[in-house]
Amino acid sequence: MKGPPITVKCECGAAKHVPYGEVWTCEGCGRRWNTGQIDADEYYAILREMRRFRLSAIGAAAVLAVVFTILALVVSQSLFLLLPVVLGAWYVWYMPLWRRKVRRRARSLPTWQLTPE
Ligand SMILES: [Zn+2]
Structure with missing residues (x-):
């Protein structure tokens, strides 16, 4: 990895x-x-956390897609016409929130003191 x-x-x-x-x-x-x-444990713990952040974005996208598909099938297939709007809202609303969250976390990451060899 x-x-x-x-x-x-x-x-x-x-x-x-x-x-x-x-x-x-x-x-x-x-x-x-x-x-x-x-320390490898410390480093990989951060890796895992970053991967969780990515998965949370993918997971939220998947949930949105499923909910939207079900709604469109149950309510009206013309809802599919709204898909670009929903995707647009996704990029405008969710992604900046997500990026802000990742950036906030990245700022509080630990720093290590290395000693030159
Ligand atoms: Zn130098």
Whole structure:
């Protein structure tokens, strides 16, 4: 499983996105930063949480699609004509909410103190 890269900030001010478990040698000062120093349990707990966020968006979309299909079949098939409106509302209303939630969570993610090798 490939996780999101970790932002490593070097003491000299340089920064780079490094995949988990990889070692980055700073171009500026030659310090070596090993993301493997990060506790795997902690890292994978965050991965799982991010995946749950994605699943919640997919799940909400699936529920919406099912409810809408049932409504259209039961009430009137002309409701399908409203599908673009519903999809539009989805993008305008739900996705920004979702993105805000993810961003808020991302801001409160832990930072780790690595020591150069
Ligand atoms: Zn550096």
